[in-house]
Every structure is written in structure tokens, then in C-alpha cells.
Amino acid sequence: MGLADLLAGVIFVALNAYAVLGGADFGGGVWDLLALGPRRERQRELIAEAIGPVWEANHVWLILAIVLLFTCFPPAFARLGTLLHIPLSLVLIGVVLRGSAFTFWRYGADEEQRHWGVVFAIASLITPFLLGTTAGTIASGALGEAGGATLKDSLTVEGDGFYRIYVAPWLNPFPLSVGLFALITFAFLAAVYLTLEAHERELQEDFRRRALAAGVGLFLAAVMALLFSLNGAPRVRDGLIFAAWALPLHLLTAAAAVTALAALWVRRWRVARVAAVTQVSLILWGWALSQYPYILPPDLSIAGAAAPPATLRLVLGALALGAVVLLPSLYYLLRVFKSSVRAT
Amino acid sequence: MPDLLAARSQMAVSLAFHIVFAVIGIAMPLMMVLAERRWQMTGHAIYLDLAQRWAKGTAILFAVGAVSGTVLSFELGLLWPRFMEFAGPIIGMPFSLEGFAFFTEAIFLGIYLYGWDRISSRAHLWAGVAVAVSGTASGVFVVIANAWMNAPTGFDLVNGQAVNVDPIAAMANAAVVSQTLHMTLAAYAATGFAVAGIHAFLLLKDPANAFHRRALEIALLVGAPAAVLQPLSGDLSARHIAVHQPVKLAAAEALFRTQPGAPLTLIGWPDVALRETRFAIEIPYGLSLLAFHDPHAVVQGLDAVPPPEWPNVPAVYVSFRVMVAVGTYLALVALWASWLAWRRADLAHNRWLLRAIALATPMGFVALEAGWMVTELGRQPWVIYGVLKTRDAVTPMPGLVVPFVTFTLLYCFLGVIVVWLLYRHIIRSPAVPEWRGFYMPGSGKRETGNETS
Numbered sequence: 001m002g003l004a005d006l007l008a009g010v011i012f013v014a015l016n017a018y019a020v021l022g023g024a025d026f027g028g029g030v031w032d033l034l035a036l037g038p039r040r041e042r043q044r045e046l047i048a049e050a051i052g053p054v055w056e057a058n059h060v061w062l063i064l065a066i067v068l069l070f071t072c073f074p075p076a077f078a079r080l081g082t083l084l085h086i087p088l089s090l091v092l093i094g095v096v097l098r099g100s101a102f103t104f105w106r107y108g109a110d111e112e113q114r115h116w117g118v119v120f121a122i123a124s125l126i127t128p129f130l131l132g133t134t135a136g137t138i139a140s141g142a143l144g145e146a147g148g149a150t151l152k153d154s155l156t157v158e159g160d161g162f163y164r165i166y167v168a169p170w171l172n173p174f175p176l177s178v179g180l181f182a183l184i185t186f187a188f189l190a191a192v193y194l195t196l197e198a199h200e201r202e203l204q205e206d207f208r209r210r211a212l213a214a215g216v217g218l219f220l221a222a223v224m225a226l227l228f229s230l231n232g233a234p235r236v237r238d239g240l241i242f243a244a245w246a247l248p249l250h251l252l253t254a255a256a257a258v259t260a261l262a263a264l265w266v267r268r269w270r271v272a273r274v275a276a277v278t279q280v281s282l283i284l285w286g287w288a289l290s291q292y293p294y295i296l297p298p299d300l301s302i303a304g305a306a307a308p309p310a311t312l313r314l315v316l317g318a319l320a321l322g323a324v325v326l327l328p329s330l331y332y333l334l335r336v337f338k339s340s341v342r343a344t
Numbered sequence: 345m346p347d348l349l350a351a352r353s354q355m356a357v358s359l360a361f362h363i364v365f366a367v368i369g370i371a372m373p374l375m376m377v378l379a380e381r382r383w384q385m386t387g388h389a390i391y392l393d394l395a396q397r398w399a400k401g402t403a404i405l406f407a408v409g410a411v412s413g414t415v416l417s418f419e420l421g422l423l424w425p426r427f428m429e430f431a432g433p434i435i436g437m438p439f440s441l442e443g444f445a446f447f448t449e450a451i452f453l454g455i456y457l458y459g460w461d462r463i464s465s466r467a468h469l470w471a472g473v474a475v476a477v478s479g480t481a482s483g484v485f486v487v488i489a490n491a492w493m494n495a496p497t498g499f500d501l502v503n504g505q506a507v508n509v510d511p512i513a514a515m516a517n518a519a520v521v522s523q524t525l526h527m528t529l530a531a532y533a534a535t536g537f538a539v540a541g542i543h544a545f546l547l548l549k550d551p552a553n554a555f556h557r558r559a560l561e562i563a564l565l566v567g568a569p570a571a572v573l574q575p576l577s578g579d580l581s582a583r584h585i586a587v588h589q590p591v592k593l594a595a596a597e598a599l600f601r602t603q604p605g606a607p608l609t610l611i612g613w614p615d616v617a618l619r620e621t622r623f624a625i626e627i628p629y630g631l632s633l634l635a636f637h638d639p640h641a642v643v644q645g646l647d648a649v650p651p652p653e654w655p656n657v658p659a660v661y662v663s664f665r666v667m668v669a670v671g672t673y674l675a676l677v678a679l680w681a682s683w684l685a686w687r688r689a690d691l692a693h694n695r696w697l698l699r700a701i702a703l704a705t706p707m708g709f710v711a712l713e714a715g716w717m718v719t720e721l722g723r724q725p726w727v728i729y730g731v732l733k734t735r736d737a738v739t740p741m742p743g744l745v746v747p748f749v750t751f752t753l754l755y756c757f758l759g760v761i762v763v764w765l766l767y768r769h770i771i772r773s774p775a776v777p778e779w780r781g782f783y784m785p786g787s788g789k790r791e792t793g794n795e796t797s
Contacts, residue, residue, distance in 0.1 A: 322444035
């Protein structure tokens with residue numbers, strides 16, 4: 001384990017935090033869109049209440065991951081930005097619309113609030129789907145030197161060359177199935193969290209049913225992604241099936257998944273939350289392990305993409321310093337707003 | 345539209361849009377904290393209302409600033425992958441620190457906005473202070489990275505590769521002090537005068553309105569000192585670029601010929617083909633005096649580098665004049681207001697001052713955008729001055745006009761909505777009749793009934 005591995009790990013921790021915190025905010029948008037039944041307005045209010053105080057902070061995990069990526073692994077960032085220009089631009093449009101719509105929704109006039117709610121909800125569908133697709137494209141190994149070497153060609157090759165370089169890598173069954181998987185994962189997390197956020201029995205039950213449904217959907221999407229990985233992502237497939245750590249990891253993930261669903265079934269919300277977070281984190285780390293030591297498989301390794309050691313050491317120092325400020329602040333934020341023993 | 349031009353335009357639109365929100369995110373929290381502090385000291389609800397309105401304003405603008413900042417952090421890779429591949433290890437450090445400052449700002453803004461009745465009033469005020477401090481810090485860190493693009497250091501260039509990378513030396517580059525100071529002051533001056541201007545305008549229509557009066561005071565408290573200090577910091581910047589980026593200064597002044605005792609052109613039109621400034625009104629020795637504090641100093645002209653390495657001279661020249669003219673206006677208005685305040689005169693009833701302040705509403709932002717055009721256009725054709733050309737940094741992806749048009753439309757749409765929301769939540773007069781006479785000499789004489797509700 002070198003310095004570069006450590007920093008790659010830190011970036012992945014930030015992505016993990018973004019998935020379980022920011023991802024749930026996306027999931028909230030999904031349930032806003034799917035608000036149904038006699039309590040639909042109360043469901044929407046609960047979602048807005050839960051997201052409101054924390055969602056800006058949750059969003060910053062993504063920025064932190066991006067900044068660390070271009071500081072510590074600049075060739076990987078350059079390649080991602082070049083080859084995934086189209087899906088990442090669409091992600092950005094989603095991020096912009098979602099972030100501003102949420103704010104406009106909160107501060108807008110009553111009569112147009114629903115419009116913003118719809119923009120917010122639709123952006124909440126598209127953005128995680130495309131983020132998942134991006135992750136799937138990376139995992140599939142389509143962003144290799146083959147793509148990089150032909151970058152120059154794209155200036156001369158019209159039509160077909162453009163599609164082959166800038167579209168084909170991500171417009172594929174495996175990346176798209178990962179997109180769907182990400183979307184359902186975020187919806188599942190959001191529903192699990194909302195069972196805890198809700199103060200009324202009926203709302204808790206609403207989100208319990210949604211969490212259970214999403215949990216089953218999550219399983220189906222995982223199976224689908226795994227099937228597509230057989231042809232679409234050989235490295236992931238080999239890692240997830242044949243590596244020495246694969247079986248224990250699968251067992252742990254399965255245990256977490258079953259615990260989450262069982263806890264939802266018997267209405268142990270707190271246990272369900274811990275288990276769901278564990279489950280999602282294990283899935284993410286399974287992906288990370290399966291493509292280690294590559295940051296962009298099949299050819300760009302963590303060590304090969306790493307910035308000079310002087311930079312890495314300083315960033316690590318800055319991270320330590322930042323953590324000293326950040327972690328207590330974050331704890332304070334979550335304690336004030338997410339404490340279960342609230343002063344009503 | 346050529347791809348390079350489209351990429352530059354998209355970056356320019358994204359930055360021009362983001363900068364407005366970033367700047368308000370730096371200065372508005374300070375106003376909100378000052379208002380809350382006054383509320384805690386005086387107990388008058390008018391200050392609480394102000395603090396809460398400015399907090400809402402901060403929330404709306406911060407949200408838009410956060411997403412437009414996210415766009416920028418991605419666009420560095422989407423549009424300029426080769427720049428980032430080269431510069432990432434060298435200037436990633438200030439971006440990482442900015443990430444932390446931004447994170448802290450987001451956390452404490454959440455606490456501030458939603459914590460009014462959840463934490464003690466003392467803790468609440470400190471949360472606001474944390475927002476103001478971390479907002480300023482994140483702006484400073486980003487400008488440090490930009491300063492490095494103007495004065496690259498902290499690495500050795502060997503065969504086009506950066507070796508011996510020293511991120512600390514890169515952060516301590518020659519442009520850092522002048523640029524961060526100039527930008528931070530600009531943030532306070534522009535925001536302070538924008539808010540003061542709006543309330544001055546409303547006071548002209550409704551002179552007895554105590555709400556606008558208090559808002560005006562706090563906004564001037566933030567904007568006026570910065571506006572007065574800004575010309576001094578500008579002098580520091582001019583002297584810096586005279587030494588370190590002489591081409592930028594030569595373009596800003598349209599100085600085509602290297603000469604001792606260079607004159608300062610007040611107005612005129614630079615004719616690049618003829619290499620002279622037509623219709624020029626000049627102050628003899630002025631430029632040498634300003635740039636080097638010596639009337640006979642030699643100032644390097646554009647002739648020192650071949651024309652392909654010139655920036656767009658008329659654009660830089662005009663932007664520079666706009667920035668200086670507007671900055672001077674703001675400084676003079678600030679001095680006038682300070683003089684009246686020092687004499688304990690009633691600012692809110694001086695209609696000429698109110699008119700001057702109302703006129704200043706958009707001016708700080710005009711100067712801010714013009715200043716960024718000077719520094720960014722003035723660096724062209726380089727993205728990293730003397731090291732990497734902009735055209736060599738752009739992505740090979742074709743068809744860049746499509747994202748340019750898409751993001752431009754998106755930002756236009758957002759801009760309209762934000763302005764409308766700010767009007768609803770911050771600017772519109774509150775309908776609390778008894779506030780009208782707060783601390784007003786002769787209150788009650790001009791009661792004109794309720795305002796809009």
C-alpha cells in the first residue's frame with residue numbers, strides 16, 4: 001500500500017459518503033416524484049424537511065472527490081473528462097437543475113412550487129442514473145488506452161469515429177444497467193432513512209413499503225448488472241466471482257441486505273438504516289477491489305496515474321487538517337438535525 | 345463556431361455566472377451576521393427580519409453558486425483536460441483547501457438556516473461567523489489557483505513535463521497577494537453596494553421606511569470600506585503586472601512601443617493594425633509613474649513579444665477602463681458617505697447621496713466582470729502564462745458549440761429566476777407598520793400606510 005493507494009482510498013471514501021448521504025437526497029427526489037395516496041403532500045413535506053439542512057453539505061462530497069481526483073490522479077481526470085464528456089455534461093445539467101429547483105421550490109411562491117418539485121424530481125432521476133452509468137463505464141474497462149490513443153483521430157474522423165470514441169463506451173448494456181442499479185440503490189437508501197425521519201406512524205408505513213419494494217428491486221437490478229458484466233465488464237466479473245475475497249464479501253453483503261429487509265419487516269428502523277448503509281458501502285468497495293490496482297481499467301493504474309509524491313504528501317496533510325475542522329462540524333450538523341431525540 | 349472559441353466561451357459564461365454568486369456568498373453572510381448581532385444587542389425585530397432575509401438570500405445564492413461551482417470543477421476536465429493533466433499536481437492543493445472551506449461553509453449554512461430555534465443564540469451567531477469566514481477563505485483559495493496561472497512557479501519544465509513539483513511554492517506565487525486582496529475587496533464592495541443601492545432606491549421612493557434605512561447602513565458598512573481600499577489594492581496589482589506580466593499591462597494600456605516615461609492614456613481607441621491609440625488623451629509620464637512610481641521608468645510595450653502572442657488588445661483595454669472608471673466612482677461615493685457618517689449626518693435623508701448609491705447598484709459587479717476580463721483575456725493566448733497555450737489545452741472532443749449553447753441557455757434561465765426570487769424574499773418591503781418609525785427623527789410625520797404585502 002503506497003501513498004497513491006491511500007489517496008485513491010480516500011477518494012473512494014468520499015464517493016462512498018456521497019453515495020450514502022447525497023445519494024439518499026437523490027432518492028428523496030425519486031420518492032417525491034412517486035408520492036402517491038392520501039398522504040402524498042405529507043410525504044413530500046417530510047422529504048423536503050429531511051433534505052433541507054444537510055443536502056448542501058452532502059453535495060460537497062462529490063466536489064471533494066473530483067478535486068482530489070484532479071490533484072492526485074490528473075491523467076485519470078483528463079481521460080474521464082475527455083471520453084465521458086457527454087454523460088458528465090448531462091450529469092452537470094442534472095446537478096444544476098436539481099440544486100436550483102430544490103431551492104426555488106423551497107422559496108418560490110405556492111402556485112409555482114409544484115413545477116419546481118417536478119423539475120427537482122426529474123433531475124433526481126436522471127442524475128443518479130448517469131452517475132451510475134459513468135461508474136459502470138469505468139468498471140467496464142472501456143476507457144482504456146484504445147480510446148486514449150485514438151483521441152487525435154477524432155479530429156479527423158467524422159461520424160463513426162465520434163460515436164466510437166465519445167458515445168459507444170457508455171451507451172452499452174452494462175453501464176446502463178449500473179445506472180439503473182444506482183438509481184434504485186439511492187431510492188432504497190432514501191426510503192430507509194425516511195422511516196426514521198417520519199414522526200407519524202402512517203408515514204413510516206408508507207416509506208417502509210417503499211423501502212421493501214426498492215430492496216427487492218435492488219436485488220433484481222444487481223442480478224441484471226451481473227449478467228451484463230459477463231460480457232460487458234470482464235474485470236469486474238472476474239473480481240466479483242473468482243477473487244479470493246469475493247466469497248466473504250458476497251456473504252457479508254448478502255447478510256447486510258437480508259438484515260436490512262428483515263429489520264424493515266419487523267420495523268426496527270435504526271437497524272435497517274445501519275444495515276442498508278453497510279450493504280451499499282460493501283457493494284461500492286466490491287467494485288473498488290475488483291478493479292484494483294487500476295484507477296481506469298484496463299491500463300491506467302493508480303500508481304501510473306499518481307501525481308508526484310510531494311503533491312500526494314501535501315494533500316494527505318491537508319486532508320488531515322481538513323478532517324480536524326470538518327468532522328466535528330459535520331457531527332454537529334447531524335447531531336442538531338438528525339438526532340432521534342429531538343426537542344420538538 | 346470553432347471548438348476552441350466554443351470552449352473558451354463556455355468557460356467564460358460559466359465563470360461570469362458563477363463569480364456573481366460566489367462573490368455574494370462571500371459578502372452577504374457578513375451582512376447577515378452584522379444584522380443578527382445588532383438584533384441581539386438592540387432586541388429590535390427589524391434586525392432579525394434583515395438577518396433572516398439576508399440568510400434566505402445567502403441560501404438561494406449559495407445553492408446556485410454551489411451548483412455552478414460544481415459545473416466549473418467538472419468543466420476543467422471536460423473542456424481543458426490537458427491543462428488539468430499538467431496543472432493538477434501543482435495547483436490541486438488550493439483547490440483541495442477550497443473544497444474543505446466550501447464544505448465548512450455548507451455545513452454551517454445548514455446549521456444557520458435551519459437552526460434558529462434549535463441551538464442557542466450565541467451558537468447561532470457563531471455559525472453565521474463560520475459561514476462568513478469559510479466563504480471568504482474558499483474565494484481566496486480559488487484565486488490563489490488563478491494567480492498561479494498568471495505567475496506559474498513551483499515546478500521545472502523539462503521536455504514539456506513538470507518536474508520537481510512544489511505545491512507550496514506554487515501557492516506562494518508572485519501574483520497571490522495582489523490578486524487575492526483585490527478579489528476579496530471586490531467581493532465586499534460589489535455586494536455591499538448592490539444591496540445598499542437597492543435599498544437607497546427604495547428609500548428615495550419611501551423615505552420614512554426604517555427597514556430600508558437599517559439595511560442601507562449595514563450594507564454600506566460592508567461595502568464602503570472595501571470600495572475605498574480597492575484603488576490602493578489596484579495600485580499593488582498594476583505594479584505587480586508591470587513586472588511579472590508586462591504584456592497584460594501593455595494590452596490594458598494599449599502601449600504598443602516599449603518606452604521610458606510612458607504616458608497614461610485616459611481615453612482613446614487602440615488601432616492594432618496601425619499600432620497606435622487613436623484619439624488618445626494622455627497624461628505624460630503617467631503610466632511610468634503608476635507602474636513603477638518613477639516618471640522615467642521604462643515600461644515594456646506590446647512590441648516586446650511577437651503579435652501572435654498578443655492578447656485581444658481592444659477588449660483588454662476597454663475592460664480595464666471600465667473597471668477603473670467604475671471602481672473610482674464607487675470609491676468616491678464611499679468616501680462621500682463615510683464623510684457624512686463621520687459628521688453624523690443623516691445618510692438616509694441625503695437624496696443626492698441616495699441617488700448616487702442607487703446608481704451604484706450594478707456597478708460593483710460591472711467592475712468585477714471587467715476586472716476578470718482584464719486578467720483572463722490579458723493572459724491569452726496562454727492558459728498558463730509562458731508555459732501552456734490555451735489552444736493546446738482544449739479537449740479534442742468536437743462539436744463543443746452544443747454544450748456552450750446548452751449551458752448558456754441554462755444559465756440565462758437560472759439568472760432570471762434568481763432575480764425574481766431575490767425580489768420576493770429580500771428586497772420587497774416588510775408590512776410591519778410600527779417599524780416605520782424605528783430610530784427615525786420625526787417619526788410618524790410621514791406615515792403613508794402599509795406597503796405592499
